[in-house]
């Protein structure tokens with residue numbers, strides 16, 4: 001695939017703002033880098049088949065452009081992948097970015113292999129971490145889990161590592177569905193993935209103990225409006241929402257107050273919020 005690479009100078013004070021903008025717009029093909037001493041940049045990749053011009057217009061209004069060139073997907077993904085190191089994602093779970101490499105990591109920790117690519121969910125974003133932290137608070141052996149907007153499948157894998165029984169992973173983006181399948185194979189896990197706009201392709205007779213969704217606020221609001229959500233979540237089951245940017249938290253909170261859910265916990269990091277809710281009936 002052909003891309004245009006834009007490199008912009010990124011002052012530290014703007015890093016959170018730019019990352020929030022990308023997340024809200026579900027823009028995934030970028031990374032932050034420090035090619036020269038002290039100077040941070042953001043590298044942005046625009047797919048020529050589907051150019052997202054509003055992204056570049058926004059960045060040009062905020063940041064200084066250093067360079068622009070045509071590039072293939074391999075040319076930019078490879079050095080980025082190589083720059084990534086294994087890291088402790090949440091307590092006792094490590095993420096390994098290259099399944100071929102041997103890494104020195106602590107013994108007796110749980111391991112997830114993810115080849116970083118263009119699907120969301122490499123563990124590098126605070127919304128994934130917040131969702132995972134809420135997930136491990138409530139997951140039990142044998143739980144049935146629905147992962148809405150699975151991306152790479154990272155939250156489904158964590159569910160499996162903590163003993164979940166049935167897991168269904170959903171994403172409306174076919175590339176994410178392919179990536180999740182690839183990641184499950186890489187981790188020797190047999191997890192079902194379906195392409196679905198939110199719960200559209202979920203049978204309403206199915207039941208889950210935990211439903212988890214790390215998606216942007218407008219989509220979460222749509223999920224909360226869907227009657228099927230309440231139907232398929234068991235009594236006292238948990239709903240974990242993440243991807244809530246602070247400015248829009250009230251909209252989510254208002255929607256929850258209309259429903260039969262208690263807020264059990266609220267986690268926050270870098271302006272992002274994840275809520276752990278429990279269904280009352």
Ligand SMILES: C[S@@+](CC[C@H](N)C(=O)[O-])C[C@H]1O[C@@H](n2cnc3c(N)ncnc32)[C@H](O)[C@@H]1O
Pocket residue numbers: 120121122123127128131148149150151152153154155170171172173176196197198214215216219243
């Ligand atoms: C922020 S990413 C989360 C990925 C992963 N679950 C994580 O926590 O890192 C959101 C994912 O939701 C998917 N998504 C967005 N809108 C959706 C919709 N209406 N139905 C299903 N999936 C959706 C996107 O394709 C993307 O993979």
